[in-house]
Amino acid sequence: xxxxxxPDYIHSDGFLARLMRDQLKLSIACAIFxxxxxxxxxxxxxxxxEFMAQRVAGFTLTWLILGVLFFPYVWIxxxxxxxxxxxxxxxxxxxxxxxxxx
Amino acid sequence: MITSLASTLATAGIDPWIALFSLVTVVITxxxxxWSAGKSKSAGDFFVAGRSxxxxxNASAISGEYLSAASFMGVAGMVMATGYDALxxxxxxxxxxxxxxxxIAGPLRRFGAYTIxxxxxxxxxxxxxxxxxxxxxxxxxxxxxxxxxxxxxTTLSYIFPxxxxxxxxxxxGAVITLNVSLGGMKGITLVQAFQYWLKVFAITIPVFVLxxxxxxxxxxxxxxxxxxxxxxxxxxxxxxxxLPEKAPKDEQxxxxxxxxxxxxxxxxxxxxxxxxxxxxxxxxxxPYSLLYTYSLIIALVCGTAGLPHILVRFxxxxxxxxxxxxxxxxxxxxxxxxxxxxxxxxxxxxxxxELYAAVGAKGTDKVVLELPTLLAGKDHxxxxxxxxxxxxxxxxxxxxxxxxxxxxxxxxALAHDVYGRILKPDSTPEQxxxxxxxxxxxxxxxxxxxxxxxxxxxxxxxxxxxxxxAAASYFPLLFMSVWWRGMTMKGAAAGMLxxxxxxxxxxSFTSISDVAAAGxxxxxxxxxxxxxxxxxxxxxxxxxFWIDHPLARILCEQPAIWAVPLSIILMIVVSKATxxxxxxxxxxKMLVLHAPEALGLKQEYIKEHxxxxx
Numbered sequence: 001x002x003x004x005x006x007p008d009y010i011h012s013d014g015f016l017a018r019l020m021r022d023q024l025k026l027s028i029a030c031a032i033f034x035x036x037x038x039x040x041x042x043x044x045x046x047x048x049x050e051f052m053a054q055r056v057a058g059f060t061l062t063w064l065i066l067g068v069l070f071f072p073y074v075w076i077x078x079x080x081x082x083x084x085x086x087x088x089x090x091x092x093x094x095x096x097x098x099x100x101x102x
Numbered sequence: 103m104i105t106s107l108a109s110t111l112a113t114a115g116i117d118p119w120i121a122l123f124s125l126v127t128v129v130i131t132x133x134x135x136x137w138s139a140g141k142s143k144s145a146g147d148f149f150v151a152g153r154s155x156x157x158x159x160n161a162s163a164i165s166g167e168y169l170s171a172a173s174f175m176g177v178a179g180m181v182m183a184t185g186y187d188a189l190x191x192x193x194x195x196x197x198x199x200x201x202x203x204x205x206i207a208g209p210l211r212r213f214g215a216y217t218i219x220x221x222x223x224x225x226x227x228x229x230x231x232x233x234x235x236x237x238x239x240x241x242x243x244x245x246x247x248x249x250x251x252x253x254x255x256t257t258l259s260y261i262f263p264x265x266x267x268x269x270x271x272x273x274x275g276a277v278i279t280l281n282v283s284l285g286g287m288k289g290i291t292l293v294q295a296f297q298y299w300l301k302v303f304a305i306t307i308p309v310f311v312l313x314x315x316x317x318x319x320x321x322x323x324x325x326x327x328x329x330x331x332x333x334x335x336x337x338x339x340x341x342x343x344x345l346p347e348k349a350p351k352d353e354q355x356x357x358x359x360x361x362x363x364x365x366x367x368x369x370x371x372x373x374x375x376x377x378x379x380x381x382x383x384x385x386x387x388x389p390y391s392l393l394y395t396y397s398l399i400i401a402l403v404c405g406t407a408g409l410p411h412i413l414v415r416f417x418x419x420x421x422x423x424x425x426x427x428x429x430x431x432x433x434x435x436x437x438x439x440x441x442x443x444x445x446x447x448x449x450x451x452x453x454x455x456e457l458y459a460a461v462g463a464k465g466t467d468k469v470v471l472e473l474p475t476l477l478a479g480k481d482h483x484x485x486x487x488x489x490x491x492x493x494x495x496x497x498x499x500x501x502x503x504x505x506x507x508x509x510x511x512x513x514x515a516l517a518h519d520v521y522g523r524i525l526k527p528d529s530t531p532e533q534x535x536x537x538x539x540x541x542x543x544x545x546x547x548x549x550x551x552x553x554x555x556x557x558x559x560x561x562x563x564x565x566x567x568x569x570x571x572a573a574a575s576y577f578p579l580l581f582m583s584v585w586w587r588g589m590t591m592k593g594a595a596a597g598m599l600x601x602x603x604x605x606x607x608x609x610s611f612t613s614i615s616d617v618a619a620a621g622x623x624x625x626x627x628x629x630x631x632x633x634x635x636x637x638x639x640x641x642x643x644x645x646x647f648w649i650d651h652p653l654a655r656i657l658c659e660q661p662a663i664w665a666v667p668l669s670i671i672l673m674i675v676v677s678k679a680t681x682x683x684x685x686x687x688x689x690x691k692m693l694v695l696h697a698p699e700a701l702g703l704k705q706e707y708i709k710e711h712x713x714x715x716x
Contacts, residue, residue: 011689011690011693013689015693015697016689016692016693016696016697019693019696019697020585020692020696023208023696024585027204027205030200030204031201031204031205034197034200034201034204038197038399038403039396042358042392042395042396042399043392045357045358045359046358046359046388046392049329049357049358050329050330052358053328053329053330053356053357054330055324055328057320058318058319058320058321058323058324059320059323059324060186060323060328060356060357062186062357062358063186063189063323063356066186066189066190066193067189067193067441067444068441070193070197071193071196071437071438071440071441072437074196074197074200074433074437075430075433075434075437077200078199078200078203078429078430078433079430081203081204082203082426082427082429082430085208085426086423086426089423089698090698092697092698093698093701096697096698096701097701
């Protein structure tokens with residue numbers, strides 16, 4: 001990154017562009033898992049109704065997924081996102097402060 | 103003395119336990135409001151609780167505010183009435199939060215503003231845009247208060263049989279308005295947090311007790327046969343009552359693409375003149391149903407991210423990390439809650455099928471309140487009454503907390519934006535505090551009056567309207583403003599208004615014919631029905647249009663699938679056309695939105711703005 005050495009690195013376009021790109025990349029990576037489930041479940045219900053209607057401990061498979069399992073799935077995604085985004089923010093702050101000192 | 107009071111209540115048809123639990127809920131809520139009123143002094147306390155609410159408290163409070171009458175009563179009723187498809191509601195109500203967390207919560211919090219109008223003005227340096235945003239806060243807010251008021255009126259008339267609907271609305275509305283005007287948001291944070299735990303307690307305990315007596319969730323579900331099974335299983339200990347004519351069939355109820363998503367097509371198929379036409383429509387039924395499902399998902403997920411009374415709470419966290427942790431906890435808290443309402447719907451289908459035959463407030467919507475009284479038939483009369491009292495208390499907590507939250511955010515918009523910024527920018531903190539109190543009373547009164555008008559409409563339907571409009575207006579505004587530098591004020595306003603208003607118009611068309619159709623259902627005589635529709639030419643022609651064009655009906659009832667992209671496209675096109683008006687300091691604004699708070703860019707930004715004479 002060529003801007004890193006300039007004294008006003010924090011206010012440069014390069015810093016902002018990198019900041020937004022890294023954050024968006026993380027958000028989209030997590031969102032893909034989330035959207036995949038939201039898009040896939042209706043499609044599975046549509047194309048494989050018999051598979052989704054099989055019984056799992058009294059529930060139908062699709063009822064178990066939507067009524068129960070979906071919640072922990074979302075918790076896992078958000079846990080990973082929060083951990084990574086806090087780490088990302090710390091790394092950005094440290095890097096920006098160091099380059100400002102130079 | 104107590105026994106004589108109880109017998110007096112009993113002769114009036116009131117269960118003393120139900121009345122007692124409901125009363126205790128109201129007294130505690132009001133008491134907490136008064137108690138904290140002594141503690142919150144400054145204007146900052148009133149608006150965003152001094153920005154110092156801890157993660158645990160704030161997460162409980164957001165959840166308490168979010169779990170409304172629709173979640174507590176509506177979801178159970180809808181699962182009972184329509185089956186599997188209704189599960190998308192609780193799932194998407196909860197998942198919308200993830201979306202909020204991924205794309206919007208962090209940047210908005212770093213930008214630091216009391217309200218959404220603050221954000222709109224700060225991002226585009228436009229007082230005009232602030233005014234537009236304020237109108238939308240109030241507008242969506244009122245749409246969302248109406249179903250809460252309906253919940254209040256319905257529950258009170260369940261507890262006190264014979265009490266008119268409007269009295270319930272007026273009493274509950276007045277109590278909450280008083281509470282908000284006395285305590286402000288600090289009081290509300292405490293009350294909301296308490297109410298979350300009350301609601302979880304009220305939805306879980308009765309279900310565990312019930313399930314241990316009348317059979318478990320999975321057994322009741324197993325008793326419904328799927329399309330691939332020949333006969334229904336008969337798990338031990340489950341006694342199903344016969345379903346009335348109106349109830350959906352087992353295989354339709356338990357599988358996806360059921361009654362909820364195929365209503366429009368069913369009406370068209372029923373009206374089709376020839377068997378060939380019927381067969382043709384029948385073939386389209388499932389694809390349209392899939393379309394409906396996706397549109398519903400978009401409305402609920404994006405709508406959550408755009409609800410103003412939820413967003414304002416992110417500002418009550420001390421920093422961005424706390425705001426993210428709060429969202430994590432909110433998702434866990436509401437996720438745990440949302441597993442339970444469908445259980446009431448499933449057990450209700452087996453054991454209280456008579457609710458299918460009734461309509462509106464007497465129908466499946468009250469299954470949560472009614473189901474525990476079944477224990478009376480199992481020789482646990484007292485336990486049944488107590489548990490029904492607990493679920494009533496939960497229902498009270500549900501509509502009271504959501505209405506309080508809405509009242510705070512709407513009052514904030516009115517006092518902070520309209521009074522503090524537009525009418526009297528040089529007002530003293532004392533004056534603004536007084537304005538907050540008067541604004542609360544004004545908005546409370548309007549909400550009560552609106553609530554009295556909507557007795558005929560369904561709770562969940564009205565909530566759906568608020569979500570779809572928020573999805574097509576606030577969500578694109580926030581999402582695009584945070585992630586795209588090229589947005590201009592004109593682009594943002596065009597997209598927000600274009601998406602929001604077209605979605606509103608589309609939804610209004612469906613409600614005109616639906617309200618009229620609900621009225622027609624009360625008539626039994628065929629000649630009367632004909633005369634009824636002849637008196638309503640607009641509703642009647644819309645109804646005919648839906649029958650001829652079921653796809654149009656689906657797209658109007660669930661507009662998110664086209665309204666959200668429309669809004670975003672409008673934003674991009676208009677912003678490109680007015681690219682000269684991109685705010686000059688957009689880079690600094692984007693830095694404040696995205697740079698870690700530790701860098702202190704926010705303070706620098708404020709200083710710069712003060713230097714410019716803002």
